[in-house]
C-alpha cells in the first residue's frame with residue numbers, strides 16, 4: 413500500500429539542485445526539524461539578499477498543552493540548528509541572532525524569533541548531518557537491552573551544552589520514570605481540552621496527511637484498513653469509551669514498558685534563549701542517537717504547564733532537576749525491538 417505523497421515530498425527534496433538560492437537550500441533541510449505536534453509554525457521572510465527572518469505563525473500554537481509556547485520555542489531552536497547544518501552543507505556559514513527584537517513573554521508574538529545571515533564562507537561540515545534523513549520520532553516498541561557502552565558520553569560530546577544533558581539507564585530510575593510517563597500521558601488523554609488539541613491535528617491515513625501535511629500522522633497499512641472499516645476515526649480516538657481511545661492508551665503503555673532508558677535536558681533558568689538553545693541541542697541529541705543506531709520519542713506530558721499536570725510536573729522536576737532548574741525535554745531512548753528490526757531488514761531486501 414503506498415504512503416503519502418505530498419507529506420513525504422520535503423524528505424525527498426531536501427538539498428535538491430533546483431533550490432539555487434542558498435537560503436532555500438538551507439531551508440529545505442530546516443523544514444524537516446522535529447517540533448511539537450508537528451505544527452510547523454514557522455513563517456519565513458527572505459529579507460535582504462543574504463538574510464532569513466523567522467516568525468511564529470500565531471494560529472499554529474498549542475494553547476492547551478503548551479500555554480507559554482515553551483515547547484514551540486524548542487521547535488524553533490531545532491529548526492535553526494538544522495538550517496545552520498543545511499547552510500554548511502551548501503558551503504555557507506550561518507550567523508544566528510535569536511530574538512533580535514527582544515524575547516517575547518509570556519507568549520510568543522509577532523516579533524522575529526530568529527534572524528539568520530548566510531555568508532559565502534566554507535563552514536565546518538557537521539558529522540551529524542549524515543543522520544538527518546534517518547531521524548524520525550519513533551513511537552514504536554524498543555528492545556529491552558542495554559544501549560551500549562558510554563552512549564551518554566558519546567551523545568554529550570556532540571552537544572553545545574553537554575552539562576544540561578543526562579541519560580537515565582539505572583534500573584530503579586527507569587522503572588520510576590516509566591510509571592511517571594504513563595501517568596502523565598493518561599492525564600493528557602483524560603483531560604478533554606488537552607487531548608482534543610492532539611485529535612484536532614490528527615491526520616488519519618495518507619489522504620489526510622497529503623491534504624494537510626502538518627500535524628500528527630497516523631500512517632501505515634493497519635491505519636488505512638482501520639479507517640476504511642470505521643475502526644479508526646476521530647470520534648473513537650476522542651471518546652474515552654471508544655476503542656480507538658483505549659488502543660491509543662494501550663499502545664503508549666506497551667511502548668513505555670519496552671523502554672530501556674530515558675534522556676533529559678535541563679536548564680538552570682527558563683528564558684526564551686534557554687528554550688531556544690535546548691531546541692538546538694535537542695536536534696543534535698536526536699541526530700547523535702540516530703547515528704549510534706538508537707531511536708527516540710519525547711514524552712512531554714509531565715513537562716506541560718497546565719493545572720491537571722501539576723503533580724507529574726513537580727515529580728519529574730524533583731527527580732531530574734533536584735537542585736532546581738527546568739526540565740525542558742524528556743524522552744525515551746532505545747533500539748527498535750527485534751521484530752521491527754527483522755521486518756525492516758526484510759523490506760530492505762524485498
Ligand SMILES: Cc1cc2nc3c(=O)[nH]c(=O)nc-3n(C[C@H](O)[C@H](O)[C@H](O)COP(=O)(O)O)c2cc1C
Nearest residue numbers: 446447448449450483486487548549710711712713
Ligand atoms: C518540544 C517537543 C516536544 C515533543 N513532544 C512529543 C511527545 O510528547 N510525544 C511524541 O510522540 N512526540 C513528541 N515530539 C515529537 C514531534 O511530535 C515530532 O517531532 C513531529 O511530529 C515531527 O515528526 P518527526 O520528528 O518524525 O520528523 C516532540 C517534539 C518536540 C520538538
